[in-house]
Amino acid sequence: MPVPVTLFFTCLADTFRPEIALSTVAVLERFDCRVTVPLSQTCCGQPPFNAGNRPEARAMAIRFLKRFAATEGYIVTPSGSCAAMVRHGYPALFRDEPIFLSKALDVGARTHELTSFLVDVLGVTDPKSDFKGVVAYHESCHLKRGMGVSAQPKSLLRAIPGVTLVDLAEADRCCGFGGLFSVKEPRISEAMVARKAECVVASGASIVTGGDYGCLMNIGGFLSRAGYPVAALHIAEILAGSAGTIPVPEAEETE
Amino acid sequence: MIPTPHLFSRRAAKALANSRLQATFARTTGKFLGARNAAFAELPDGEALRDRVAAVRDEALLALDVHLARFVVEAEKAGAVVHVADDAAMARAIAARIAKDEGVSLAVKSKSMVTEEVALNDGLASGGVVVIESDLGEYIVQLAEEPPSHLVAPAVHKTKEEVAELFASKLGEKSTGEIPELVGIARRKLREIFLSAGMGISGANFLVAETGTVVLATNEGNGRMTTTLPRVHLVVAGIEKVVPRMEDVPLLLRALTRSATGQKSTTYFSFLTGPKRAGDPQGPEKMHIILVDNGRSAILAGKYRAILRCLRCGACLNACPVYQSVGGHAYGWVYPGPMGSVLTPLLTGLYGSTRLPDASTLCGACAEVCPAKIPLPDLLLELRFDARMMGLKRPEEILAAKALALATRRAGLLEAIQRVAGLLAEIFVKDRKVSWMPGRLGAWTAKRDLPAPAPVPFRKLWRKARGIGPWTR
Amino acid sequence: MDAMTPLSRLLGRLRAATGGVAGLCATVGTLDVAILPEVGGDLVEAFTEALRSAGGEAFVTGVHQEEVLVALAERLRAVGATGLFIAEDDVAAREFAMALVPFGPFVVFSEADLRALPPPCSAGFQTVDAAVAESGAVVQSTRGGRSLLPGILPDVHVALVPGGSLVPRMEDVLARFSADMPRAVSFVTGPSRTADIEQTIVVGAHGPKSVIAVVTP
Numbered sequence: 001m002p003v004p005v006t007l008f009f010t011c012l013a014d015t016f017r018p019e020i021a022l023s024t025v026a027v028l029e030r031f032d033c034r035v036t037v038p039l040s041q042t043c044c045g046q047p048p049f050n051a052g053n054r055p056e057a058r059a060m061a062i063r064f065l066k067r068f069a070a071t072e073g074y075i076v077t078p079s080g081s082c083a084a085m086v087r088h089g090y091p092a093l094f095r096d097e098p099i100f101l102s103k104a105l106d107v108g109a110r111t112h113e114l115t116s117f118l119v120d121v122l123g124v125t126d127p128k129s130d131f132k133g134v135v136a137y138h139e140s141c142h143l144k145r146g147m148g149v150s151a152q153p154k155s156l157l158r159a160i161p162g163v164t165l166v167d168l169a170e171a172d173r174c175c176g177f178g179g180l181f182s183v184k185e186p187r188i189s190e191a192m193v194a195r196k197a198e199c200v201v202a203s204g205a206s207i208v209t210g211g212d213y214g215c216l217m218n219i220g221g222f223l224s225r226a227g228y229p230v231a232a233l234h235i236a237e238i239l240a241g242s243a244g245t246i247p248v249p250e251a252e253e254t255e
Numbered sequence: 256m257i258p259t260p261h262l263f264s265r266r267a268a269k270a271l272a273n274s275r276l277q278a279t280f281a282r283t284t285g286k287f288l289g290a291r292n293a294a295f296a297e298l299p300d301g302e303a304l305r306d307r308v309a310a311v312r313d314e315a316l317l318a319l320d321v322h323l324a325r326f327v328v329e330a331e332k333a334g335a336v337v338h339v340a341d342d343a344a345m346a347r348a349i350a351a352r353i354a355k356d357e358g359v360s361l362a363v364k365s366k367s368m369v370t371e372e373v374a375l376n377d378g379l380a381s382g383g384v385v386v387i388e389s390d391l392g393e394y395i396v397q398l399a400e401e402p403p404s405h406l407v408a409p410a411v412h413k414t415k416e417e418v419a420e421l422f423a424s425k426l427g428e429k430s431t432g433e434i435p436e437l438v439g440i441a442r443r444k445l446r447e448i449f450l451s452a453g454m455g456i457s458g459a460n461f462l463v464a465e466t467g468t469v470v471l472a473t474n475e476g477n478g479r480m481t482t483t484l485p486r487v488h489l490v491v492a493g494i495e496k497v498v499p500r501m502e503d504v505p506l507l508l509r510a511l512t513r514s515a516t517g518q519k520s521t522t523y524f525s526f527l528t529g530p531k532r533a534g535d536p537q538g539p540e541k542m543h544i545i546l547v548d549n550g551r552s553a554i555l556a557g558k559y560r561a562i563l564r565c566l567r568c569g570a571c572l573n574a575c576p577v578y579q580s581v582g583g584h585a586y587g588w589v590y591p592g593p594m595g596s597v598l599t600p601l602l603t604g605l606y607g608s609t610r611l612p613d614a615s616t617l618c619g620a621c622a623e624v625c626p627a628k629i630p631l632p633d634l635l636l637e638l639r640f641d642a643r644m645m646g647l648k649r650p651e652e653i654l655a656a657k658a659l660a661l662a663t664r665r666a667g668l669l670e671a672i673q674r675v676a677g678l679l680a681e682i683f684v685k686d687r688k689v690s691w692m693p694g695r696l697g698a699w700t701a702k703r704d705l706p707a708p709a710p711v712p713f714r715k716l717w718r719k720a721r722g723i724g725p726w727t728r
Numbered sequence: 729m730d731a732m733t734p735l736s737r738l739l740g741r742l743r744a745a746t747g748g749v750a751g752l753c754a755t756v757g758t759l760d761v762a763i764l765p766e767v768g769g770d771l772v773e774a775f776t777e778a779l780r781s782a783g784g785e786a787f788v789t790g791v792h793q794e795e796v797l798v799a800l801a802e803r804l805r806a807v808g809a810t811g812l813f814i815a816e817d818d819v820a821a822r823e824f825a826m827a828l829v830p831f832g833p834f835v836v837f838s839e840a841d842l843r844a845l846p847p848p849c850s851a852g853f854q855t856v857d858a859a860v861a862e863s864g865a866v867v868q869s870t871r872g873g874r875s876l877l878p879g880i881l882p883d884v885h886v887a888l889v890p891g892g893s894l895v896p897r898m899e900d901v902l903a904r905f906s907a908d909m910p911r912a913v914s915f916v917t918g919p920s921r922t923a924d925i926e927q928t929i930v931v932g933a934h935g936p937k938s939v940i941a942v943v944t945p
Contacts, residue, residue, distance in 0.1 A: 476935020
């Protein structure tokens with residue numbers, strides 16, 4: 001029986017790296033999910049929320065809830081921070097508004113980050129990916145501390161025959177992105193990402209991966225400017241392997 | 256100490272540029288954090304211990320008036336004189352008056368953050384009282400005329416050569432500069448002070464309501480000397496230090512020492528109840544206790560109450576990647592790191608200190624180590640919201656947030672923007688990497704590339720792949 | 729209480745802040761001892777191990793009082809502690825110190841003048857009120873008019889622990905005292921120390937540089 005899944009593809013993937021969203025669909029379909037992609041979605045509101053701009057975050061969250069409250073079943077997103085926003089941020093945002101709060105709690109309970117969905121819900125142990133590479137896994141703060149997801153992505157990576165997962169020192173140390181922090185306190189952010197990059201390079205990996213594209217933009221951006229031969233790839237892309245750029249015809253689109 | 260948190264970024268930049276400081280902060284905080292983690296791993300159930308600490312602290316705060324009232328009654332029964340200072344100025348005035356009434360001209364002090372907060376030394380100095388810090392780290396920064404840079408290790412930013420130089424120039428004590436010798440010099444100099452000072456000043460780690468007892472946890476032995484030898488003992492403590500029952504104190508001490516330095520206990524735990532009694536061969540003739548509010552009752556009333564659980568252990572500092580990079584002075588006041596980023600705005604006003612809650616990625620490392628489970632990232636986030644509601648945010652930031660909300664209102668509009676951005680990127684950007692951004696966004700591209708927007712956003716790719724019409728409804 | 733005092737104003741503010749919720753009953757429930765560090769069944773063993781890992785030393789007398797005296801005398805001579813400093817009324821400490829004299833050269837003296845410094849390199853002998861097995865702490869209090877100085881001023885602190893006063897945890901000690909707290913109850917775990925310069929631990933800051941516990945039967 002195919003599992004119905006609604007894709008929450010994130011504004012960052014949508015705008016900067018569609019491969020992440022395409023890969024997410026590919027992986028889900030590989031494991032017998034029927035993926036629906038509501039194209040009316042835009043952004044969950046995390047950037048203004050984390051900056052304390054709740055009026056804007058609230059407006060964006062209300063629209064998100066309108067679009068996703070009508071769905072049923074699982075909502076899957078390739079982003080630890082977006083999943084955390086919906087699960088934990090929304091109830092805080094709507095704590096004094098019972099109607100939105102109950103929608104938020106419903107949607108939040110059904111929203112899963114990709115790797116935890118694969119492992120904890122679908123019971124996937126082997127992602128059946130053809131990806132090859134020496135990979136270091138960065139534990140993004142929102143995914144590890146916010147969602148409690150850490151063993152799952154690593155177990156999936158280890159199960160890929162072509163992937164060598166190397167140990168990354170200080171793997172769960174913050175990379176210094178923090179959304180607006182990276183431009184509000186750029187020097188501190190640079191110091192933090194430099195330290196992360198040092199660990200990545202020292203690990204011997206040629207690819208650094210993780211479950212949050214914001215972190216990967218940050219780490220990858222530093223590595224590329226500094227000229228290191230290490231690429232930053234989202235874990236969805238590794239899990240999908242070569243299937244990641246080809247959308248599979250069976251899934252549907254809704255408004 | 257006059258708060259200057261608005262200078263955070265500038266000071267942070269200086270600290271980042273100082274490679275010796277960088278190495279020192281990294282080494283020290285790493286050591287403390289590692290020791291803390293090892294100590295907690297040894298406990299049968301560290302999580303349960305932290306849960307209980309949080310519960311005990313919350314219980315005390317829930318009826319703080321009742322427990323504080325009991326503390327006063329019991330302390331006075333034991334012969335202490337209890338004073339209440341609504342704010343810093345009152346605390347200084349009371350201390351100065353006590354010193355005057357008791358005829359004190361020299362006071363020796365053991366470490367207390369709240370005395371820095373209310374600038375007690377300044378208040379006493381203006382009354383002609385000389386105050387000497389006896390905690391070695393505080394003694395050093397006092398000689399150097401600098402503020403402390405860490406809750407538990409005030410002189411962490413100083414090398415032994417700097418300390419030797421300080422002892423030579425300020426005390427006339429030359430040395431080989433080896434650390435044990437320097438400690439020996441301080442021991443000798445301060446012992447003279449302990450024996451001649453008219454007043455010993457201490458803080459309190461806890462105030463026990465049940466018995467009117469002041470609890471002090473120290474390693475150096477200066478706490479015991481300060482509270483035994485001089486004729487007057489002055490205790491200065493924040494009102495939130497009250498705990499209802501004696502039986503809860505050992506648990507709190509276990510959590511405090513492990514969280515601060517990984518120690519199972521500090522060398523000395525002193526439980527002090529009132530002044531010298533008939534039959535006691537030594538001890539202070541008088542004990543004065545100043546209970547300091549200075550904004551705490553307001554915090555108690557509001558959504559930030561949880562910060563009052565703070566044990567001042569410094570674990571959050573040690574875990575914080577921002578503190579590890581910039582050290583304590585950057586925060587501009589007595590309380591640094593994550594707890595300081597919450598407490599400084601609450602005690603001195605968010606108006607001048609919005610940079611502090613902003614100087615965090617909300618990574619959560621602090622919350623993971625806080626023995627009292629204070630939800631520091633949530634409190635920092637709340638302060639950012641307060642800044643917005645108080646009109647303290649930069650207009651550009653609010654504009655950008657509104658622009659984002661507008662752009663994401665309709666998928667169609669967002670897509671149009673994405674298409675334009677993608678097109679511009681194809682024309683102007685090489686290798687899909689942006690290496691220059693205008694204005695504030697240029698802060699990113701100083702040392703990092705930014706990916707260019709994709710030529711076609713996902714939503715369009717998806718529609719094309721599935722053969723669906725051009726516009727979403 | 730007069731409504732105008734700073735204290736009553738403070739209490740009023742606090743009451744308003746918490747909504748005047750009465751809190752006389754404990755809400756936290758009893759402590760589950762299972763969350764505390766384990767203390768071994770043999771208290772003496774647990775105590776001596778804990779004290780040693782805190783940088784102190786421990787001797788246990790019993791049948792072999794003489795061996796302990798010899799070993800202790802050697803320790804004291806090794807650090808050059810020739811003065812044995814005791815409180816006036818501490819009979820057990822005086823007896824013990826006198827018993828050491830033959831292994832000397834040692835001189836026993838008491839605090840004739842409260843403000844005089846014991847000569848450099850002296851050892852303070854003191855019968856303590858209790859000892860804690862969990863942490864290796866010895867407990868000195870002012871109960872009964874006892875002096876704290878032998879444990880504060882000299883370079884060496886020799887704590888005589890009556891075996892029956894050894895208890896598992898700090899809670900047990902406080903339970904004994906809290907009904908009627910003396911002016912001071914001090915838990916001393918090993919020698920004083922500081923790491924305030926370059927995070928390098930130096931043993932012997934302001935308090936004693938070494939702590940030796942002698943557990944007597």
